[in-house]
Amino acid sequence: MKQVHPSCMPSILERWARSARVDVRQASRMKRLLAVTGLLLWMPLLALAADKPATIVPGALWHDRQGEVINAHGAGMLKAPDGRYYWFGEHKISGKGGNAAHVGVSVYQSSDLLHWNARGIALPVSKDPDSDIADGAIIERPKVLHNAATGKYVMWFHLERAGHGYKDARVGVAVADAPAGPYRYLRSFQPNGQQSRDMTLFQDDGGIAYLFYSSERNATMHVTRLTDDYLGTEQDYQRLFVDQWLEAPAIFKHAGRYYFMGSECTGWKPNTAHGAAATSPMGPWTEFGNPAQGDDAALTFHSQSAYVLPMPGQPGRFIYMGDRWNPENAIDGRYVWLPLQLEGDGFRVDWHASWSLDEAQKTHVPSR
Known part of the structure; x- marks a missing residue:
């Protein structure tokens, strides 16, 4: 091997370093060129993807934007003053025991109802075994309203304490300063001393809010007004659909008319939906039969009602939001969202294997 004289070493090393720096700069420029070229090649495809409306299946x-499957069953939807949507739901775990609350109420945020960001657990189960919402309690159908007068966000849900099965039949109430929480649990009770299982909230014009709940061992639906701060109920209530055995209530309004959608009581198995309309939330309500139409309508497309949301930017159009329960593996329950259309004195829900909000906008809504 040829030997290098020590006096030549500094100059050789300097030349080598200069050459290495040039190679690094050239490689860096080449990487940037390839990146720009790749972006230019992909831009037409990205534009096509952006133009194509996202579909609901x-x-x-x-999946949420983080790549995880959305875990928010028995949905409650809130459109906050900031214009964004918040999806609250029961956080399930795998297996038969997954229907009990082992984590809490989850919350997701979206600006378009299609792409959702996970915002974590809005209301966690308590570490205190004596708490109403201790691990193993039943926390179902969380619904949240914003109280403009107090500035608070108030969550209600069906509550059964851990180890009590479905014997308690209570509502639970929690409150937060921001839509995604964290929510602070306040208390549980039976509204007006009456059993309350499947329930929902409805906020009317002027901020008046109502609680609808399945009572009398699920035989009869009740409705009562919330107090002005949304933290309790007024003393009067009305009995609806007496001895009809209905649950899973969802309430919405259009043009001064109120609409009800609920299901029969068959446990976790799907059944026939029931529709009704009224000129006041307190009733009287007039039933008009099953609003689901077409194949599998008798089983409400293998789903159960959770919420009905006005379609954004489309007055008079709505979205039916239901759950397809899986009691053998609770975490694998699926969501069934479908366009809901007013028709005559009632409304209808038709099956769509996939659909987009843009397509729903083209659907004709009969004039009243």
């Missing part, structure tokens, strides 16, 4: 796995 009822019953399919629905």
Whole structure:
């Protein structure tokens, strides 16, 4: 091997370093060129993807922006003053025991109802075994309203304490300063001393709010007004659909008319939906039969009602939001969202294997 004289070493090393720096700069420029070229090649495809409306596929796995499957069952939807939507739901775990609350109420945020950001657990189960919402309690159908007068966000849900089965039949109430929480649990009770299982909230014009709940061992639906701060109920209530055995209430309004959608009581198994309309939330309500139409309508497309949301920017159009329960593996319950259309004195829900909000906008809504 040829030997290098020590006096030549500094100059050789300097030349080598200069050459290495040039190679690094050239490689860096080449990487930038390739990146720009790749972006230019992909831009037409990205533009096509942006122009294509995102679709809703009822019953399919629905992933959030973080790539995880959305875990928010028995949905409650809130459109906050900031214009964004918040999806609250029961956080399930795998297995038969997954229907009990082992984590809490989850919350997701979206600006378009299609792409959802996970915001974590809005209301966690308590570490205190004596708490109403201790691990193993039943926390179902969380619904949240914003109280403009107090500035608070108030969550209500069906509550059964851990180890009590479905014997308690209570509502639970929690409050927060921001839509995604964290929510602070306040208390549980039976509204007006009456049993309350499946329930929902409805906020009317002027901020008046109502609680609808399945009572009298699920035989009869009740409705009562919330107090002005949304933290309790007024003393008067009305009995609706007496001895009809209905649960899973969802309430919405259009043009001064109120609409009810609920299901029969068959446990976790799907059944026939019931529709009704009224000129006041307190009733009287007039039933008009099953609003679901077409194949599998008798089983409400293998789903159960959770919420009905006005379609954004489309007055008079709505979205039916239901759950396809899986009691053998609770975490694998699926969401069934479908366009809901007013028709005559009632409304209808038709099956769509997939649909987009843009397509729903083209659907004709009969004039009243």
